[in-house]
Every structure is written in C-alpha cells, then in structure tokens.
Amino acid sequence: MELLQETRWSPYLVGAGIGILSWFTFLLSKKPIGCSTAFARTSGMIAKLFGRRNVETSLYYQEVPPVIDWEWMLVVGIIIGSLISALLSGDFHWQWVPERWAAAFGTAPVPRVIVALIGGIFLGFGARWTGGCTSGHGISGTLQLAVSSWISAICFFIGGIAAAFFIFHVIA
Amino acid sequence: MNPHTASGKNGTNRGQLIAGLVFGIIFGFLLQKGGATKYDVIIGQLLLQDNTVVKIMLSAVVTGMIGVFLLKNMGWTKLTIKPGSVGMSVIGGLLFGIGFAVLGYCPGTIAGAVGNGYLDASVGGLIGIIAGAGLFAALYPRLKGGILKKGDFGTKTLPEVLRVPDWAVVAPAVILILALLYWLESAGV
Numbered sequence: 297m298e299l300l301q302e303t304r305w306s307p308y309l310v311g312a313g314i315g316i317l318s319w320f321t322f323l324l325s326k327k328p329i330g331c332s333t334a335f336a337r338t339s340g341m342i343a344k345l346f347g348r349r350n351v352e353t354s355l356y357y358q359e360v361p362p363v364i365d366w367e368w369m370l371v372v373g374i375i376i377g378s379l380i381s382a383l384l385s386g387d388f389h390w391q392w393v394p395e396r397w398a399a400a401f402g403t404a405p406v407p408r409v410i411v412a413l414i415g416g417i418f419l420g421f422g423a424r425w426t427g428g429c430t431s432g433h434g435i436s437g438t439l440q441l442a443v444s445s446w447i448s449a450i451c452f453f454i455g456g457i458a459a460a461f462f463i464f465h466v467i468a
Numbered sequence: 469m470n471p472h473t474a475s476g477k478n479g480t481n482r483g484q485l486i487a488g489l490v491f492g493i494i495f496g497f498l499l500q501k502g503g504a505t506k507y508d509v510i511i512g513q514l515l516l517q518d519n520t521v522v523k524i525m526l527s528a529v530v531t532g533m534i535g536v537f538l539l540k541n542m543g544w545t546k547l548t549i550k551p552g553s554v555g556m557s558v559i560g561g562l563l564f565g566i567g568f569a570v571l572g573y574c575p576g577t578i579a580g581a582v583g584n585g586y587l588d589a590s591v592g593g594l595i596g597i598i599a600g601a602g603l604f605a606a607l608y609p610r611l612k613g614g615i616l617k618k619g620d621f622g623t624k625t626l627p628e629v630l631r632v633p634d635w636a637v638v639a640p641a642v643i644l645i646l647a648l649l650y651w652l653e654s655a656g657v
Contacts, residue, residue: 302501307523308649310502314524315531317494322536322545325487327479329495331576332601339602355612356605366479366488371579373492374499378583381500390585394507394572397588409592415571416578416596417603422567423575424604425616426560427550430574433561435525437550439532441626441637444552448561453514455565460514463569 303385318436325366328440330432332423334371337362339420400468426451496580505580507572507588514569519652530645537638547625554619571596 299305314329321327340362344351351357382388392405401407423429426448428437434452437445479488496505502524503509512518539545568574571593573581578597581589604611627637 305501307520308527310498311524311527312531313498314528318532319535328548335597336601339598356608366484369485369488370492373489374496374579375583377493377496378500378580381497382584388585392587396508408588412588412592413596415567416593417600419567420597420600421604422564424601431576435528439529440547442549443624444550447557451561452565455562456514456568459566459569
C-alpha cells in the first residue's frame with residue numbers, strides 16, 4: 297500500500313510495468329497500446345454531433361469510424377488511472393500553468409492555453425499523418441521492431457528537441 | 469489493411485471495452501507514477517536535461533519486446549505492424565515532434581495530465597489534438613494517394629528487412645538498449 301502512495305516511482309519500474317502491460321494487451325486483446333486514433337474517432341463524433349452529414353461518407357471516417365472502441369476506452373482509463381495515482385499520493389492539484397512555462401513566460405493562463413491549443417493541433421495532425429503517437433509508435437511499434445515506428449519515433453524526438461530548444465533558448 | 473487502425477475493427481464488444489478501460493487505468497497509473505503526466509518532465513526531456521521519459525520508454529520497449537516476441541513464438545499473438553513511408557513517417561513524425569514540444573504532452577500523457585488536474589491540458593491541448601485530428605481527416609483524401617505514399621516501406625519489421633530471424637534483432641536490440649540505459653545512469657543524466 298505504501299508503494300501506491302509514493303509520488304514518484306523509478307522510471308525503470310514504470311517502464312517495466314508498461315512493458316508487462318503490453319504483454320497482456322497482446323495476449324488478451326490482440327492489440328498494442330496506442331492512443332492517438334481515439335482522438336481521431338472523437339473528432340468524427342463531434343463533427344456528427346454538430347450535424348455534419350458528410351462524416352459517414354468521408355474517406356477518413358470510413359477507415360476510422362467515429363465509434364467507441366477498445367483504444368477509446370484505454371484513453372478514458374488513462375485519465376482515471378492517473379487521477380487515482382495522483383489522489384493516492386497527494387499529487388493531484390488543479391493547475392493552469394506548469395512551473396517551467398511560468399519561469400520562462402509568466403503565470404498568466406491565457407497565453408499558456410492558447411499555445412497548448414496550437415501545440416495540440418500540430419500533435420493531433422502529426423499523429424494522424426504518421427499513423428501513431430509516442431505510445432503506438434514510440435513504445436508499441438518499436439518493441440515489435442516495426443520499421444515505420446522506429447523512423448517515426450526518431451522523428452518525434454528530432455522535431456521535439458529542435459522545437460523545445462527554439463522555444464526555451466531562442467524565444468524565451 | 470487499413471493504414472490508420474492497424475488493429476482493425478474488433479474491439480467494440482463489451483468485454484473488450486472493459487478490458488481497454490482496465491488496461492488504460494493501469495497505464496495511466498504508471499504514467500502518473502513515472503512523472504510522465506507533467507509538462508515540466510516532458511519539456512525537461514526535450515531540452516535534454518532530464519531523461520525520465522526516455523528511461524520509461526526504453527525500459528518499456530525492452531520488457532515488452534522480450535515478452536511479445538515470446539508470445540509470438542508460442543503462437544499466442546500476432547504482431548500488429550503499422551505501415552509507413554518516407555512521406556508519412558518523416559513528415560508526420562516531425563510535425564508531431566513540434567506539437568510534442570509546443571504542447572508539452574503527447575496523446576497518451578495528456579489524458580494522464582487531465583487526470584492529474586492540469587487545466588492547460590484539458591482546456592487547451594485536448595481540444596487542439598481533436599481539432600488537429602479532424603483537420604487531418606478533412607485533408608486525408610488529398611494526401612492519401614500522394615505524399616503519404618512517397619517512399620513507401622509498408623508494414624515491415626526490421627528482421628524482415630534484414631532477412632534474419634526475429635531473435636537475431638531482438639537480442640542485440642535488448643543489449644544495446646540496456647547498455648544505453650546503463651550509460652545514462654552511470655553518467656548521472
């Protein structure tokens with residue numbers, strides 16, 4: 297019980313846990329862990345909600361139907377699991393602006409939220425372009441030795457490191 | 469095969485929905501315990517100051533790889549390899565990377581950040597990711613046969629490309645990753 301109440305675990309313990317979890321997703325669900333397709337499905341559900349009639353006939357949503365599936369539930373589960381972990385350790389708190397951002401760009405929520413929105417657009421767009429994210433390509437694809445995933449994962453970090461250096465060493 | 473859901477359409481029955489939820493709860497719990505639901509940790513990684521994210525990912529890859537290839541050898545599971553191409557993987561990967569740094573979360577860790585109470589994630593980032601995915605869906609018919617097919621390499625694995633048995637790549641990959649983790653740890657970074 298004490299372990300569950302700790303704020304941080306060793307990254308190796310966490311990583312090994314995720315690796316073992318992936319054995320079970322392959323064994324019991326025949327699926328690798330992945331997250332970004334759920335956001336694409338959600339975009340289709342929202343478009344339908346707003347009465348967009350072309351969702352059913354859209355080429356993309358024919359391939360990725362806007363329905364709740366295993367992966368969509370996985371993403372919902374992540375929210376719950378993180379909440380449980382944070383509550384158990386007392387690490388849960390409402391926060392608009394992360395510390396590192398505040399140190400470089402100030403504590404005002406509005407600029408941070410606008411930048412997060414823009415970053416999210418790039419992230420969602422890029423994830424669908426390359427067909428996966430840090431989980432689907434970065435962990436699940438690389439552990440299966442997929443060529444596409446190793447190239448994608450390396451590009452995630454090349455793009456990410458370049459952009460982070462630009463934001464924190466050039467702009468800030 | 470559908471390029472964007474390599475796992476196919478199965479997984480909408482009730483049992484699998486519950487399984488997905490349970491796997492997600494464990495995944496989210498682990499991500500939060502690892503600190504990966506935090507902007508500061510992810511940005512620290514991309515600024516090469518804090519290797520927590522890389523340590524989590526590489527130990528997950530080593531552990532997962534050994535088990536999944538054993539399961540495959542036993543005939544208990546099949547690999548699920550996503551397709552890729554130069555146009556798809558390099559351009560998409562770099563766009564994703566920019567978003568990764570600007571947002572400071574990724575599609576999995578942002579769900580964890582929402583659960584952790586971070587409002588820049590739930591109010592800004594989440595809406596952005598859904599909008600970005602929707603934008604891609606709208607442009608998809610124009611991209612599908614063009615840039616996404618440039619330099620196509622299909623759904624190959626490294627052992628298939630090298631024409632060697634799986635374990636001839638798994639074994640050296642495990643050793644290399646463990647050596648890299650040992651080096652990171654002994655260098656104190």
